[in-house]
Amino acid sequence: MVENPIRFGVMGCAEIARKLARAIDFAPNAVLYAIASRSIEKARNFAATNGLHEAVKIYGSYDELLDDPCVDAVYMPLPTRLHVHWAVLVARKKKHLLLEKPTALDVAELDRILQACELNGVQFMDGSMWLHHPRTTKMKELLSNFGQLNFIHSQSTTSATPEFFQSNIRVQPDLDALGALGDLAWYCIGAILWAKDYQLPTAVTALPDVIRNSAGVILSCTASLQWDQLDRAVGTMHCSFLSHTSMDLAISASKGSLHVKDFIIPYQEHSASLDFTLGAKFVNLHIGWNVQPEELHVASQLPQEALMVQELARLVEGIRKSKSRPDVKWPETSRKTQLVLDAVKKSIDLGYRPVNL
Amino acid sequence: MVENPIRFGVMGCAEIARKLARAIDFAPNAVLYAIASRSIEKARNFAATNGLHEAVKIYGSYDELLDDPCVDAVYMPLPTRLHVHWAVLVARKKKHLLLEKPTALDVAELDRILQACELNGVQFMDGSMWLHHPRTTKMKELLSNFGQLNFIHSQSTTSATPEFFQSNIRVQPDLDALGALGDLAWYCIGAILWAKDYQLPTAVTALPDVIRNSAGVILSCTASLQWDQLDRAVGTMHCSFLSHTSMDLAISASKGSLHVKDFIIPYQEHSASLDFTLGAKFVNLHIGWNVQPEELHVASQLPQEALMVQELARLVEGIRKSKSRPDVKWPETSRKTQLVLDAVKKSIDLGYRPVNL
Numbered sequence: 001m002v003e004n005p006i007r008f009g010v011m012g013c014a015e016i017a018r019k020l021a022r023a024i025d026f027a028p029n030a031v032l033y034a035i036a037s038r039s040i041e042k043a044r045n046f047a048a049t050n051g052l053h054e055a056v057k058i059y060g061s062y063d064e065l066l067d068d069p070c071v072d073a074v075y076m077p078l079p080t081r082l083h084v085h086w087a088v089l090v091a092r093k094k095k096h097l098l099l100e101k102p103t104a105l106d107v108a109e110l111d112r113i114l115q116a117c118e119l120n121g122v123q124f125m126d127g128s129m130w131l132h133h134p135r136t137t138k139m140k141e142l143l144s145n146f147g148q149l150n151f152i153h154s155q156s157t158t159s160a161t162p163e164f165f166q167s168n169i170r171v172q173p174d175l176d177a178l179g180a181l182g183d184l185a186w187y188c189i190g191a192i193l194w195a196k197d198y199q200l201p202t203a204v205t206a207l208p209d210v211i212r213n214s215a216g217v218i219l220s221c222t223a224s225l226q227w228d229q230l231d232r233a234v235g236t237m238h239c240s241f242l243s244h245t246s247m248d249l250a251i252s253a254s255k256g257s258l259h260v261k262d263f264i265i266p267y268q269e270h271s272a273s274l275d276f277t278l279g280a281k282f283v284n285l286h287i288g289w290n291v292q293p294e295e296l297h298v299a300s301q302l303p304q305e306a307l308m309v310q311e312l313a314r315l316v317e318g319i320r321k322s323k324s325r326p327d328v329k330w331p332e333t334s335r336k337t338q339l340v341l342d343a344v345k346k347s348i349d350l351g352y353r354p355v356n357l
Numbered sequence: 358m359v360e361n362p363i364r365f366g367v368m369g370c371a372e373i374a375r376k377l378a379r380a381i382d383f384a385p386n387a388v389l390y391a392i393a394s395r396s397i398e399k400a401r402n403f404a405a406t407n408g409l410h411e412a413v414k415i416y417g418s419y420d421e422l423l424d425d426p427c428v429d430a431v432y433m434p435l436p437t438r439l440h441v442h443w444a445v446l447v448a449r450k451k452k453h454l455l456l457e458k459p460t461a462l463d464v465a466e467l468d469r470i471l472q473a474c475e476l477n478g479v480q481f482m483d484g485s486m487w488l489h490h491p492r493t494t495k496m497k498e499l500l501s502n503f504g505q506l507n508f509i510h511s512q513s514t515t516s517a518t519p520e521f522f523q524s525n526i527r528v529q530p531d532l533d534a535l536g537a538l539g540d541l542a543w544y545c546i547g548a549i550l551w552a553k554d555y556q557l558p559t560a561v562t563a564l565p566d567v568i569r570n571s572a573g574v575i576l577s578c579t580a581s582l583q584w585d586q587l588d589r590a591v592g593t594m595h596c597s598f599l600s601h602t603s604m605d606l607a608i609s610a611s612k613g614s615l616h617v618k619d620f621i622i623p624y625q626e627h628s629a630s631l632d633f634t635l636g637a638k639f640v641n642l643h644i645g646w647n648v649q650p651e652e653l654h655v656a657s658q659l660p661q662e663a664l665m666v667q668e669l670a671r672l673v674e675g676i677r678k679s680k681s682r683p684d685v686k687w688p689e690t691s692r693k694t695q696l697v698l699d700a701v702k703k704s705i706d707l708g709y710r711p712v713n714l
Binding site: 016019151159203220222224232242252256261262266268269275277278281282286287292354 | 597622
């Protein structure tokens with residue numbers, strides 16, 4: 001543990017907050033300082049069931065957390081509809097913000113959050129933890145030798161339980177109105193943009209396979225992202241609460257191909273693998289290949305969520321020490337992801353017409 | 358070798374004919390009886406360089422091959438534009454037909470071929486060799502436990518050489534006018550239809566990423582296949598002569614997922630693998646999965662092309678012995694594949710509008 005670690009407050013006791021509380025504990029430059037829920041009982045229960053240290057402050061309201069001057073940064077796993085209200089308040093209280101995805105219901109809301117963060121000189125980052133895994137860095141390194149990226153497919157599916165469809169916030173229009181698009185496609189869209197170095201597509205088109213629940217929330221959808229005539233790359237993404245668990249990322253480039261089947265949450269926490277092929281040709285008579293995919297294992301000392309927390313804390317430390325401006329990379333990647341997500345939604349609403357960006 | 362094996366004539370000395378000549382040799386119920394080219398020199402050269410048995414008859418014209426009453430079945434790897442002319446003649450000569458894909462330039466042409474085959478009581482089969490691999494049977498067996506198939510992605514890409522772009526028949530409008538769509542997407546469309554038990558999609562939509570050569574032949578394209586509102590499945594397919602070699606098939610169903618990275622030509626000839634996952638869940642805290650994909654290896658005594666030849670010979674033997682009608686399964690699967698391929702082309706020609714089937 002470093003001297004003066006960044007003190008995190010967790011705002012909301014959602015299931016995912018358990019993972020992040022653990023991650024904050026693991027990050028060497030961060031400490032879990034406080035948790036808050038709308039009721040003190042819920043917060044106390046969260047602290048007890050997750051074995052939080054006695055020193056962790058427990059608040060029965062979000063306002064109390066925000067009024068605590070010792071809280072440096074806030075992790076916010078609230079339902080999406082509440083993001084803009086509370087995230088703007090976090091920024092106004094000069095606290096740095098780790099915001100769970102999807103960042104907002106649309107880019108206009110996100111812009112209000114980002115503007116508040118900029119105005120108050122606080123760092124913004126969304127909860128795309130997989131971007132912080134060393135495997136992701138390794139993939140980018142490999143892709144730099146792949147030539148032109150022509151086709152990217154990404155999907156995230158999970159076969160939700162009947163209880164999920166009854167009561168989970170992700171299928172309730174007044175909480176997470178974007179459904180599977182906000183929850184799962186955030187990663188898929190993020191992965192395609194990441195592969196393309198965050199160059200925005202010129203057009204986004206949803207496919208007419210959308211499935212909604214009775215309240216109109218998207219349970220499953222597919223979309224394509226197209227880049228302009230110069231490089232003419234295409235990405236397809238599919239997200240669904242109705243299929244068996246999958247987290248695929250497949251990239252085809254002029255000189256190589258890459259496959260990962262667990263890109264969002266690796267099968268195991270401390271090691272993740274990827275498959276890639278370079279220089280593949282068919283052998284004489286085309287009765288086989290000259291190479292088979294190479295499997296690379298990438299170890300991770302810390303869970304990817306802890307690496308994410310560590311990165312945010314590092315940036316906060318930099319801002320604190322040198323009075324520098326917050327890093328713009330993270331808010332920019334979030335904004336582009338939200339822009340494309342909005343475009344998918346718009347394409348669906350327009351009857352699957354292409355939406356230009 | 359069985360008594361009275363089916364005697365194959367190979368019509369055309371294309372590169373792929375080398376693989377099929379070898380496959381006919383391997384198939385226990387077939388024999389390579391004759392080869393024909395438009396010139397006797399070319400045919401002799403083919404026989405010599407491929408070490409064909411001295412007994413194999415060598416013809417300097419296709420007509421001579423067709424006039425030989427000892428030829429039971431013809432394998433035809435001619436450029437697609439020539440299929441309808443020669444395939445109809447093959448059928449009229451009462452010879453069974455193994456036709457290289459794409460079967461025709463459009464379904465109207467294919468229907469002329471299929472009608473000729475039906476009228477003359479000869480068996481038709483296209484050259485989709487991967488359908489005959491025991492791995493394919495194993496995949497179908499697994500899929501029967503997967504519940505509803507929701508999403509299927511299939512792609513076939515190969516990074517063609519400058520010579521290919523200069524002179525290969527697959528990029529010449531007067532020979533294989535369908536380009537990558539005819540050559541590579543035949544397999545991808547076929548795989549998606551195969552997964553859906555040949556239930557035709559209700560609509561097909563091409564994505565606006567088509568790349569053509571200066572003569573207008575498709576070098577790369579992507580399309581989606583949608584099924585109706587009852588099961589609302591979707592398939593995406595991508596084919597390209599501009600990306601590194603890939604042959605992916607990925608299936609997401611309600612209870613399982615399946616991945617194959619070499620579905621058309623296995624990495625090795627005598628064993629092929631597949632990955633599948635059933636019952637995947639995240640472990641507590643969502644920091645990993647309860648299972649990892651299971652890898653299955655499926656051995657194949659004979660190359661898949663030999664199994665294809667064996668299957669055709671078996672059907673021909675049945676027709677010969679019991680005077681039964683030809684099997685309708687193979688012409689039907691070919692026709693459905695061609696129908697969807699036509700729809701992709703039509704969607705491209707209509708500016709990427711959905712085409713209903």
